Amino acid sequence: xxxxxIVDVMGGDNAPGETVRGVLAAAKEYDAQFIIVGDEAQIRxxxxxxxxxxxxxxxxxxxxxxxxxxxxxxxxRAKKESSMAVALRLLADGEGDALVSTGNTGALFTGAMLIxxxxxxxxxxxxxxxxxxxxxxxVLDSGANxxxxxxxxxxxxxxxxxxxxxxxxxxxxxxxxxxxxxxxxKGTPLQVSAYQRLAAxxxxxxxxxxxxxxxxxxxCDVVVTDGFTGNITIxxxxxxxxxxxxEIKSMFKSGIGGAIAYLLLKKSISxxxxxxxxxxxxxxxxxxxxxxxxxAHGSSNAKAFKNAIRQxxxxxxxxxxxxxxxxxxxFADRKKAEKQAAAAESAEQQQ
Amino acid sequence: xxxxxIVDVMGGDNAPGETVRGVLAAAKEYDAQFIIVGDEAQIRxxxxxxxxxxxxxxxxxxxxxxxxxxxxxxxxRAKKESSMAVALRLLADGEGDALVSTGNTGALFTGAMLIxxxxxxxxxxxxxxxxxxxxxxxVLDSGANxxxxxxxxxxxxxxxxxxxxxxxxxxxxxxxxxxxxxxxxKGTPLQVSAYQRLAAxxxxxxxxxxxxxxxxxxxCDVVVTDGFTGNITIxxxxxxxxxxxxEIKSMFKSGIGGAIAYLLLKKSISxxxxxxxxxxxxxxxxxxxxxxxxxAHGSSNAKAFKNAIRQxxxxxxxxxxxxxxxxxxxFADRKKAEKQAAAAESAEQQQ
Numbered sequence: 294x295x296x297x298x299i300v301d302v303m304g305g306d307n308a309p310g311e312t313v314r315g316v317l318a319a320a321k322e323y324d325a326q327f328i329i330v331g332d333e334a335q336i337r338x339x340x341x342x343x344x345x346x347x348x349x350x351x352x353x354x355x356x357x358x359x360x361x362x363x364x365x366x367x368x369x370r371a372k373k374e375s376s377m378a379v380a381l382r383l384l385a386d387g388e389g390d391a392l393v394s395t396g397n398t399g400a401l402f403t404g405a406m407l408i409x410x411x412x413x414x415x416x417x418x419x420x421x422x423x424x425x426x427x428x429x430x431x432v433l434d435s436g437a438n439x440x441x442x443x444x445x446x447x448x449x450x451x452x453x454x455x456x457x458x459x460x461x462x463x464x465x466x467x468x469x470x471x472x473x474x475x476x477x478x479k480g481t482p483l484q485v486s487a488y489q490r491l492a493a494x495x496x497x498x499x500x501x502x503x504x505x506x507x508x509x510x511x512x513c514d515v516v517v518t519d520g521f522t523g524n525i526t527i528x529x530x531x532x533x534x535x536x537x538x539x540e541i542k543s544m545f546k547s548g549i550g551g552a553i554a555y556l557l558l559k560k561s562i563s564x565x566x567x568x569x570x571x572x573x574x575x576x577x578x579x580x581x582x583x584x585x586x587x588x589a590h591g592s593s594n595a596k597a598f599k600n601a602i603r604q605x606x607x608x609x610x611x612x613x614x615x616x617x618x619x620x621x622x623x624f625a626d627r628k629k630a631e632k633q634a635a636a637a638e639s640a641e642q643q644q
Numbered sequence: 645x646x647x648x649x650i651v652d653v654m655g656g657d658n659a660p661g662e663t664v665r666g667v668l669a670a671a672k673e674y675d676a677q678f679i680i681v682g683d684e685a686q687i688r689x690x691x692x693x694x695x696x697x698x699x700x701x702x703x704x705x706x707x708x709x710x711x712x713x714x715x716x717x718x719x720x721r722a723k724k725e726s727s728m729a730v731a732l733r734l735l736a737d738g739e740g741d742a743l744v745s746t747g748n749t750g751a752l753f754t755g756a757m758l759i760x761x762x763x764x765x766x767x768x769x770x771x772x773x774x775x776x777x778x779x780x781x782x783v784l785d786s787g788a789n790x791x792x793x794x795x796x797x798x799x800x801x802x803x804x805x806x807x808x809x810x811x812x813x814x815x816x817x818x819x820x821x822x823x824x825x826x827x828x829x830k831g832t833p834l835q836v837s838a839y840q841r842l843a844a845x846x847x848x849x850x851x852x853x854x855x856x857x858x859x860x861x862x863x864c865d866v867v868v869t870d871g872f873t874g875n876i877t878i879x880x881x882x883x884x885x886x887x888x889x890x891e892i893k894s895m896f897k898s899g900i901g902g903a904i905a906y907l908l909l910k911k912s913i914s915x916x917x918x919x920x921x922x923x924x925x926x927x928x929x930x931x932x933x934x935x936x937x938x939x940a941h942g943s944s945n946a947k948a949f950k951n952a953i954r955q956x957x958x959x960x961x962x963x964x965x966x967x968x969x970x971x972x973x974x975f976a977d978r979k980k981a982e983k984q985a986a987a988a989e990s991a992e993q994q995q
Contacts, residue, residue, distance in 0.1 A: 426887070436824060439832045473787060473875035481790045481872055505879030509887040521832055522873055524824035528856030529880045536777070536860040537888040540920070544912045551912065554905035561895045561902065569891070 295324050296609050298602055299389035302331040303358045303376035304396020305591045312395055313339040315598025320349070322599070325606050328389050330355055330380040355379050358396075361591065365399030369407055377401060381408040384584050391585035391605040393576065395593045402437050405582045412614065414621035417445045418581025419520065420588060421453060422527045423574045425534075426509050431457055432471075433580060434520035435527045441519040443487035446470070450497045451620040452580040453515035459611040460604070461514075469503030469513035471522060477502065483519075491517070496623055505529075534569065575600030578608060580617070585609055646675050647960050649953055650740035653682040654709045654727035655747020656942045663746060664690040666949025671700070673950070676957050679740050681706055681731040706730050709747075712942065716750030720758055728752060732759040735935050742936035742956040744927065746944045753788050756933045763965065765972035768796045769932025770871065771939060772804060773878045774925045776885075777860050782808055783822075784931060785871040786878045792870040794838040797821070801848045802971040803931040804866035810962040811955070812865075820854030820864035822873060828853065834870075842868070847974055856880075885920065926951030929959060931968070936960055 298319075302312040309331050316327055317340065326349070329336055333354035340347050357375035359367060368378045377396045381404040384392045392409075394401050402420065411418055419434030433449045434441065441449075450468045457466035470491055472480045477488050479502055491499040500513050505526060508516060518526070541562075545555040555562070567573060575597050576589040585608040589601035608614075649670075653663035660682050667678055668691065677700070680687055684705040691698050708726040710718060719729050728747045732755040735743045743760075745752050753771065762769055770785030784800045785792065792800075801819045808817035821842055823831045828839050830853055842850045851864050856877060859867060869877070892913075896906040906913070918924060926948050927940040936959040940952035959965075 439824060471876060473790060473872050504883075505876040505881075506883035506886070508880060509883050521824050522876060525822060525856040525873060526876055526880050529859060529877050530856075530884050532855075532857030532860050533881050533884040534888070535857070537885070537892075540916055541888075541892065544909055544916060547909070547912045550908035554908040557901035557905040557908075558895055558898070561898045565891055565895060 295326055296391070296606055297326045297328065297389040298605050298609075299328045299330060299380050299383050299392045300598075300602065301376045301380040301392065301394035301396055302329055302336065303355070304394050304401075305589070305593055306395075307592065307594060308395060309335050310339055311593060311595045312598050314343060314595035315593070315602065316350075317343055317345045318595055318599040319602040323603060323606055325602070327351070328353060328380075328383060330383065331376045332356065332358075353379060353383065359400045361397050363397055363400060365397065365403040368400040368404040378404060378408070381405065381586075384586070385409045390609045391587065393587045393589055393598070393601045393605050395589040395591055395598065395601075398436065398588055398591075401586065401588055402579060405579050405586045409586065410583050411581055412583050412618050412621055414618075414625045415452075415581045416448055417441065418579055419445075419449055419452070420577050421456060421580045422523070422577045423571075424508060424527070424530055425569050425571045425574050426511070427568055428461060428463075428511075428514065429574060430508055430514060430516060432508075432516045432518065432523050432527055434518065434523050435577065436520045436524040437579070438519060439521040441483070443483060443490045446483075446487045446517050446519075447490045447494055448621070448624060449517040449580075450491055450494065450499070450515065451624065452617050453517065454497045455613055455616045455620055456578065456580060457514050459613040459616060460607050463514055465498040466514035467500045467512070468497045468515045468517060469500050469507070471516050471518035471526065472502035472504065475502045475504060487517075495627075496620060531571070538566075572597035573600055575602070575604050578604070583614065585614065646677055647742070647957050648677045648679065648740040649956050650679045650681060650731050650734050650743045651949075651953065652727045652731040652743065652745035652747055653680055653687065654706070655745050655752075656940070656944055657746075658943065658945060659746060660686050661690055662944060662946045663949050665694060665946035666944070666953065667701075668694055668696045669946055669950040670953040674954060674957055676953070678702070679704060679731075679734060681734065682727045683707065683709075704730060704734065710751045712748050714748055714751060716748065716754040719751040719755040729755060729759070732756065732937075735937070736760045741960045742938065744938045744940055744949070744952045744956050746940040746942055746949065746952075749787065749939055749942075752937065752939055753930060756930050756937045760937065761934050762932055763934050763969050763972055765969075765976045766803075766932045767799055768792065769930055770796075770800050770803070771928050772807060772931045773874070773928045774922075775859060775878070775881055776920050776922045776925050777862070778919055779812060779814075779862075779865065780925060781859055781865060781867060783859075783867045783869065783874050783878055785869065786874040786928065787871045788930070789870060790872040792834070794834060794841045797834075797838045797868050797870075798841045798845055799972070799975060800868040800931075801842055801845065801850070801866065802975065803968050804868065805848045806967045806971055807929065807931060807964055808865050810964040810967060811958050814865055816849045817865035818851045818863070819848045819866045819868060820851055820858070822867050822869035822877065823853035823855065826853045826855060838868075846978075847971060882922070889917075923948035924951055926953070926955050929955070934965065936965065
């Protein structure tokens with residue numbers, strides 16, 4: 294039985310044109326079935342433009358759309374008939390195996406938490422953005438939780454490790470704690486105690502503190518941080534990359550010499566663009582949800598959306614969530630043992 | 645009377661070779677006098693290599709050096725005869741007008757606070773790193789205070805504004821609050837209340853929240869943030885920039901086509917490098933110290949050190965510190981008025 298992907302095609306800057314085209318491309322390339330949620334007339338019009346046959350697709354018609362400006366809570370109340378809310382309920386009800394959406398991040402996160410629910414034992418889910426270097430670096434949390442505890446960070450480290458192991462075939466993903474220096478005393482009190490917890494956590498490969506300058510230097514595979522710092526870091530990388538692509542572009546626009554140079558370097562440029570293209574990665578999984586939910590970038594084009602679908606298929610087929618659930622059980626067992634040891638010690642001291 | 649700059653030439657990765665060469669270059673280019681603090685034999689040997697006459701320089705011999713691994717507090721105790729500690733005391737004693745050092749950031753900050761002292765009324769000094777875009781963007785704090793209050797952020801905004809006004813001739817520098825979104829409700833409780841304070845502060849031009857992706861987009865001139873986030877942001881920009889420069893370099897190394905393209909683009913490449921070169925900026929002022937202290941990057945070459953000296957000269961000659969002191973007075977007056985208003989209101993309510 295092939296995997297069934299639910300796609301909310303109505304969110305984001307280029308929806309539903311690019312998202313529907315992304316689904317059509319994915320259907321050609323991957324062995325998967327699709328439930329397309331959105332405005333049926335628009336979906337059919339776009340498919341007609343592409344001369345695509347929609348008979349193999351299940352279309353669930355919705356009229357409402359959650360916009361980027363909407364309050365995240367609207368997914369539960371004011372806009373519970375929106376494409377996103379309907380898609381989340383289809384996932385929760387087991388109609389499909391995974392959900393991909395380019396919509397409002399806050400609403401998708403809120404809906405995933407309240408409709409699809411967290412993995413048992415997990416304290417906080419997080420958004421795992423991927424830095425498009427080679428191999429990619431996962432940054433968790435990149436925006437869902439502006440404040441976290443050291444236990445949250447430990448669980449992020451566990452989840453991120455499983456994800457990179459399963460989806461990128463890494464044997465022992467290196468986990469770094471984002472910090473303002475590499476020494477173990479660095480950071481706020483949160484980082485200082487998180488460092489100790491991560492160093493003691495048996496099911497991850499902790500390589501210590503990671504500075505901002507080390508993210509693109511292949512120093513680690515998973516960066517754990519609070520969602521405030523993670524969001525700023527991811528967006529800073531995005532902004533700096535765009536800045537450089539613009540600089541490179543303007544270099545080739547400098548006269549006839551630039552034009553010739555461009556022709557000479559055409560292949561290297563397109564290789565580089567492809568290698569560093571965030572659209573190649575496609576999306577950020579919301580790690581910790583009990584079923585695969587992928588947030589595709591709001592500005593996704595068809596290729597990015599197709600790649601987000603590819604990621605969702607891999608997320609399902611590798612059963613990463615099953616292994617995250619096991620890791621959360623291990624966390625709970627460890628915490629229980631810690632508590633018992635502490636109780637035994639205090640009893641001993643009282644005797 | 646020309647400006648007198650004190651230089652600690654012993655700190656950093658390339659000291660004292662590059663730092664001494666930087667001083668010699670600065671002496672040729674700028675109208676200033678110098679007090680060179682460091683190992684006299686090494687200083688004279690480097691000057692001899694450069695065929696430079698040292699008779700116009702005052703050399704203060706020191707033997708000890710604070711390394712990058714040393715505890716910052718050593719500047720006050722274990723290594724109070726180090727080049728950095730001696731240089732700081734010379735500045736405090738009025739022997740020179742400004743100090744430039746490539747040494748251990750923590751030690752320089754600690755020494756600046758304890759030996760040279762803060763500006764009256766200032767709560768926290770901060771390190772103001774400059775992002776090498778055009779025009780540069782000042783990020784304050786970029787590492788000194790991992791945790792801050794909203795009043796600290798307001799004072800950072802005031803100081804950063806004065807610095808950009810005075811040193812870069814900006815009439816009304818735009819101040820942004822680094823955050824994980826542009827809406828005024830974004831961030832931790834700190835950012836939410838800082839937003840209100842900054843919006844109400846009469847002596848700055850607050851343009852709202854700034855996302856990481858906006859820093860290199862000419863959206864603001866001064867970014868205020870805590871030292872933890874600021875440090876990670878600055879280093880992330882640094883790392884991403886290095887990554888791209890490496891990518892660009894490897895593009896031109898791809899065969900004979902790459903080599904020809906390089907020749908065709910040589911001028912554009914060197915223009916771009918110059919425009920984005922952190923060495924062109926030279927250093928980061930420690931804003932809030934009662935006398936100008938510039939921290940040059942630990943990996944500074946002679947050019948970077950020379951430019952840090954140029955920055956120090958501008959810092960002195962524009963009397964930016966005098967204006968920062970006025971701003972701190974305005975802050976104190978405002979706070980006093982706020983307190984009186986609150987007291988009057990509570991008295992009125994009690995009647």
